[in-house]
Every structure is written in structure tokens, then in C-alpha cells.
Amino acid sequence: MAIRANPKLIDELEPYGAEDVVKCYHCGNCSAVCPFSEAPYVFPRRPMRYLQMGLEEKLKGDLQPWLCYYCGECSDQCPREAEPGETMMSLRRWLTSRYDWTGISRLFYKSWRYEVGAVVVVAILTIIGFLAFGFSQGSIDHYDGPNAFLPSSSIHIFDWTLAIVLLALLLSNAARMWWFTMGRDKTLRVSVGTYVSRAYLLVVHFFTQKRYSQCERKSPWLVHLGLMLSYVTMLILIMFFLAEMASGPGVDWRVHVFGYIATIGLVASTIVFLRRRIRKSSAAYKHSHESDWIFLILLLAVALTGITQHILHRYGVDVAANLMYVTHLAFVVPMLLLEVPFSKWSHLAYRPLAMYFAEVRAAGLEKAEREAAPAGDLQAA
């Protein structure tokens, strides 16, 4: 059965960053230099061809864009300046918008104005909400203690509520991802056992990003890993040790030492990434989509407001500390609520998932081949 091509898809992908894919003439240099391109996953050439032809359904079910860490080697080697690396990146953005069932992601990628608008609205609502909450039950002069403006116990509940909402959104999108890439493929027969036996890969890929380390350039992997580990550390501290973090006036070093290291890691890696994007230091940083900037700026703002809030609190300037806390939350909430399920940050889930699915799929294909082989021999005999 012929697959229907949609010549308009290439135009549709343009706001996602795929501007040069038309130039590709399929020499295959990109796939040859890519350290990950290996049967049955041959990229970037194949997804680029699918995109040129507008094979929308094929692309929607394609795991390959997620198998790329965008080292940029392919774009450097491309004789046509078709930017295969950026095409893969645009496909990830587009896939994010396809996995998302709410349609919010599509809006964000259609125009950065929607994303910035949403960030501003959520930030304002957050400010109003927390100010109202603070004034209703506490005093702006108190950072901690019984009369605290934003008591850690309440924020703790808020954090967990937010986490559950995010998890629900991410999981539902991840389920759609599974359906597009694995579930609806009738030719694919994978047992539950295969899924279970390879589940460890999810954790490995999430925490080590070991495939990234196979890229020729090691520094992007290290910075990326540093950013991720710093953030995860911070997340654990906030989700489980918020009371210890917030209470003063003394510093509990058992907790804070992790907090300080994570903060340094977060700020340093964010600044490194920002600098590289500003300087367009290599192929991977040459093309910055609006969503890339929004993400990095929010992350840096979260870190800097957090640091300021911490310093103000330590020096006992409680009014300023409380106001900075609200400001901090005004960056945190949109960053989590909008970036994780609908934009750039969703890759924290999709990429490890894709690598896990890809392994499962390859194992399934191999098994099918093994099973088919003896049958073929018998027929031949």
C-alpha cells in the first residue's frame, strides 16, 4: 500500500527550524559520520528524506530523531549546507508537538509569542496567587517560623501537586509516543518480557546519557550531564528536603552542600550553553530556536532568583527574601508547567524513552528474523 505524501509538511516544519532540508541531495555523508547511525536506524538521511517527501505518518512513528544528541558533525560534513543536525532537532520539536495531546505544544512552536505569552501569564498568576496566599495567612516580614509568608509545608504540598500534574501530562504524552512509535505498528511483535528486560536502559540513558559520550566532541556531553545532574539534585532537595533547606537561620551543611554544588553546576552549565548559543560556537549551537532561548533564560532566572532569595534570607532581610521567593516561583512555575510537558524540556522523558523503545524494537526485529529464518530454510528444502 502506497504511503501518502504530503508536500505541505516541509512548510509546516519551517517554524520548527527545518529550513534547509530542501537542499539535501542524499549523498549520505551525514549518516556516514554519525556515530549512532547503524541499521536498523539510519539517520539523519532517512528522516530527512521522509520530511522532504512529507511522509507524515512515517515521521510521527519515527524514533530516529531522538537517537541523535546533535553533536553537529553531520551538519559540518554536509556538502549542501542542508543542516541535517538542525533538521533532526526540528523533528524533535515537531514530534514533541505531535505527542502532546493538548495542542499547547503546537501553539508554542507555531510562534514564540504564544510561549512567551503563556510564560508571562503563568508568572503573573503565580505572583498573584502566592502574594494572596502569603498575605492571607502569614506576614511579609517573616520568612520562616509559625508566621512565615510562604511556609515550607505549604510550598511542599504545592510542589507535590505540581509534580503530579506534570507527571500525568508527561506520562499521557509518553503513552501517545509509545502508540505512535511502537503500539500501532502491526508488523512489530514485542513481548512484555522484552519491555521488562530492557527497562533498565531507561534509567541508564536518563542518568548517564552514555550515547552522548560517544560523540566525537566530549564537552557538550559533560556540560549537558552536569546540567542534568545539578537539576536532579536540586529537584530531590526541593521535593524531599524543602523544610531543611528553607529553615533558618543556621545552615544545615548535610543538605546545603548538595544545594551549593548543584547551584554552581546549574548556573555554570546554563551560562556555558548560553555563551555557545550567542557565539554560535559550533554547528550544534548555530541555530537557536526561540524555544531554546526561552528555556535557558528561564533556567538561569530560576537559579539566580533562588540564589538571591537564599542570600537575602541568610542575611535576615526577610521582606526582600519573601518577595524574591515569589519572584523565584514566578520563574519556576512556568518553567515546569510549560517547558516540561509542552516544550524543550520534554526531551528529558522522550529521549531516554526513545532509546529504550529503539532497543526493544531492534530486539523485536531480530527475534522476528530469527523466527523467520528456519521457516524459510524448511520451505527451501
Place this chain on the structure above:
Amino acid sequence: MEMAEPRIGVYVCNCGTNIAKVVDCDAVAESAAQLPGVVVARSYKYMCSNPGQEMIVQDIEEHSLERVIVAACSPRMHERTFRRALESAGLNPYFLEMANIREHVSWVHDDGEEATQKAKALVHAGVSRVARNEPLERMSVDMCPNTLVIGGGIAGMTAALEFADAGKKAYLVERLDHLGGNLARVDLTAPYLDSARDIITDRVRRVTESENVEVLLDAEVRSLEGFVGNFKATVHQNGRPGESGSDVALDVGSVVVCTGYKEFDASRITHYGYGKLPNVITSFEFERMLREGRVETKEGKPPQYVAIVHCVGSRSEEFHSYCSRVCCMTAIKYAREVKSALPGCYVSDVYVDMHAFGKGMEDFYERSSELKTLFLMYERGGHPVIRKADPGDDCGMLIQVDEQLSGEVIEIPADLVILMVGMEAREDSGDVARLVNISRDKDGWFIESHPKLDPVATTTEGIFIAGTCAAPKDIPDTVAQARAAAARILGKISVGKIEIDAVYAEVDEDHCSGCRICNELCPYVAIEYDPETKRSHVISALCKACGACVAACPSGAIKARHFTDEQIFAQIEGVLA
């Protein structure tokens, strides 16, 4: 009567080491020196070099040589060289004989001893033969300075203008009632997007205004008789409706055939639905649309999707195996023209291989691919299938392509499909070939004298071919050929006389029985039959000295000059001696 042995000189060429590495050239010269009549025999490094030729000239003078044997390469290579050397020494050039000891000996044998034996035998054959060679004189005939140009397309008009510019008369015969040929049906030309109309209009004006070009419209050449320099053509010109036509007799020295091509009939390919699906059109129909300034479907709506299918009738086992050369870049031109007329339109280009040869073409292709033309590659031998779309589709038709770059079988939407129909030989090319006595290849294209070195001449002297009647080609190549043909002819006109080789067949009319076997046999139509005397006669200017008539004549009445029975038998005796 036994004639006195003429004085013979033998020259054995080493050809550097080409001959000497296998053949013992000194031994060949020594053995030749023993042969009757041989007064001098030498071996030399390069006979064709100036010192080599001077050696012959000097020996002719010093030793009063009457005949010369050069044992060297093939006579195709250097016979003319050595004939000139003989002439410069005052000897008749036909007193030269060459023994081919390179192509026939050193290049094909390894055994030095046997090769030397063979070389000696060949030299012996030459010595035996050359004694019987006759002095022959070359003839020359007057060259008529008028030229007949058949076909009023871009090739014919260009050729005619070359003659006119040189102050020579050209008769331009066009079958239709207007000039311009197939190019007059084209809108813009690739890759610079010049208007074909401008190119044509300027040429039509110049041809029409020129005093030296006589344009015969609505006319056909009915007959052509004679030979190079002296043809007589009869051109039939149709009269206006109601009037009867008239025949015009023309004296011309040469003929340029520029009869062009016709486009492939797309309805022969059933899976493209041409003739059934109203919005499947040929490239020429699309050119017409462009010339009329509209790009639309039969329903009068601008198409959202346009698909261009390459190699329609070309490069296929079923139809024509050759490439039509111009369609790829014309297709690219269409992609650009569609995009400029309808910027929101999606253009797919369904091709087998993209042939972007020629000046400016690769750039043209590259620029076009940046216009978001979707290039889809199908396999040679396979073919896309065009069908009507289903009611829910946002397009009129769907084209199924087994796409080679992705390995997927896909369907692309189309509202207008342009079939890039190839070129094929005109159905009357056989008649034209017979008329001017030239040959056609398996596809019906006229055959040139040499595909690389003599691309506009034919095997019939005085008949030239230019443009797409010889093979598919683009405008620059066509124009270049037309000018090349004109240059070749103008060269002959400026000499004023045509030299005819002294080697041809002669009928001894006393022995001719008038059986006419030779008339039918001659591949060059060089033999005339005189019904009055009931004898056949060879037109020496047309004769190529193939010898077919000599062998066939039951009365032994035909003699091939320079290849007489006596000469050949002497040669055979020599080689066997």
C-alpha cells in the same frame, strides 16, 4: 609485353619501438633489397617525420626511383603524408604502396621471428604490386555556390543565415506555412530563461529580409539528383487553396538537412492516462499554456499541486532507449515557471536520473532545488502510475511512485501532471534519407560520417545534417551544428572546385551488356544507366571505390582504378612468394 622493372625504393619504419620491438626492421629492409627492381631499402626510426619524408624525396632524386614502398602503419594513418612526399618529388602519388606492418604485424603478434617473416611477405606483396600501379590523375569539378537547406527550424534558419552572411545563396525549404520549427512552440529556454519567441522572431525576420535566402514555405523537396557540387533539386510548392502547386528546379552544390524531430506520443503509455485524464498534459501543451500566460487545470482553476514526470518515451526498453537530452532541464524550467506564476503551488519532479549537463545547467538545477521542488526518483524500467484521486482528497490525481531515495512506495497529490515527452525521429525521416541518400540508425536518426570527428557530414558527399534530425539535442548544440555544416560547405564554395579521388570504378562500355545488376547494387547510387546506349556508367564523383560493382559485373566490364585484377593478383603472388 613484359615491361622493364621500375626502380623501387623500400622504407621500413620502426615507429619508435612500436614496430621495432617485435619486427626486425633491418632484416626486413635487407630482404627487401634482394627483391627484383628494388634499388634502395632502408630502415628508419620514424618515416612520417620530416627527415623520414625528406629521405624518400632525396632518394627519388638521387636513385631515380619510380615506385616507393613504405612499410609502416595503416594507410589510413599516413598514406596521404607519403603520397604528398612523392608528389613533392615529382612522382605520381599513386606510385606509393604501403605495407601495414604495425596494425597487422607488430601490434598483433608476439613472436618476433614469425612477425618479421610476415612483414617481409607484406613488403614483398607491395613490391610486386607497385610495379603494376598506374599513374592516376585526380579530377576536379566545379562547385555550385548555392545550398539547399531542408527544414525551417532554428537549425535551418541558422545555416541559411550563415550562407547569406557569406554572400552565398541559400534555398530554405519549409514544409509548413511558417518558419520556426519546434522551437516556435516553446516559451522560455533553459537555463537563462531567454524567450524562445525572441530568438525565433529575430531569425525569421533576418531570413525573410535577406536577399540571399530564398524561403520556400509550404514546400517539399521532391527529388535530388547529381553529386557533390552539382545537385539538381526539385521542390514542390503547394499553391494557395484552390490553386495548384508548382515545381521549382534548383541548382545547388550542397544540401543541409535540418528536418528536426517530433515529440513522443504520450498516449502510447497507458499508465499515465494521457488522453483519458484531462489534466495530464504533455510538455508542449504546457509550453502553450505558458505562452498564453496561464497555468491552470482544464477546469480553469490554478493547480495546488503540479507534478512533472520525466523520461516519457525516453530511456525505456519499451519505447526509446536513448535519452532525449533536453527534457530534464526543461522540467526544471517548468518548476521555476510554475513557482513564479503560482508561488503557493507545490511542484513535484518525478525523475529517473537528473541530466544537468551543459553550461549553466547544474547551477540551474541547484537553484531550482532550493525553490522547494520535491524531487522523487523512480527506477529506470519502472514507471509511476497516475490515477484519479478519491472524492475526499484535496487533489485531482494521485501519482504512485516507487521512490528510490527512500525505498518507499508513495503516492503524491497532483492537480496538473506534465509529461516530459521525448524526441523521436519524424515519421518521414525514411523518405528524407532516401531522397538525399543518407542512412538512418535503428531509431530513425540520420547517421553522421563520424560521431566524433565528423558530426555534421554524412557518408554522401555534399549532404550535411544538423540539429535534431541527427539525434536529440538542445538549442546551443543545434545552432553549433548548423553553423558547422555551413562552415564546411562555405569552405568548399571558397575553393570553388571539388577534388575527386582518382580511385573509382570505370565501366568499359564496349564490354557492358546493360544488365543493370550493378545499378541496384551500388550503395552510393553512383551508377547511371543510359537507356539510349543501353550501357551503365559510373558517376566518378559519387563512387567510393568499394568494388561491389567490380565483383558483381558478369561481363567483367567494370574496373576499379588502383585496384585492378592485375594489381591484386600481383600482390597475392608477392605475399605467397
